[in-house]
Amino acid sequence: MALLERTRAASPAPAEGVLERPLQALDLEEVWDKIVATVLWIETAAGTDHYLRQIDVPGVDTKFIEQHLCALAHLPTRCRHRRGRRERDHLSDTV
DSSP, X not given: OOHHHHHHHHOHHHHHHHHHOHHHXXXXXXXXXXXXXXXHHHHHHTTSSOOGGGOOOTTOOHHHHHHTHXXXXXXXXXXXXXXXXXXXXXXXXXX
């Protein structure tokens, strides 16, 4: 399954990021599913008392997040614009 199709199947919002930065997504294809899963975890944890170090995505830890911070910082912004101010502010503090 193509990268864009896999991303759309997981969530439409990160798929918009693939369309905006396709070369970045292709460069990260090996770990792309983990990046999308991380973005979705951040979206789910928004507004809760979770810390990024508590991430519950297989194969993802704080080192992974640091290594892929640019991609992670870009994709949640695609999701954030759909959220309220409170959640958006929390995500900004998180990533």
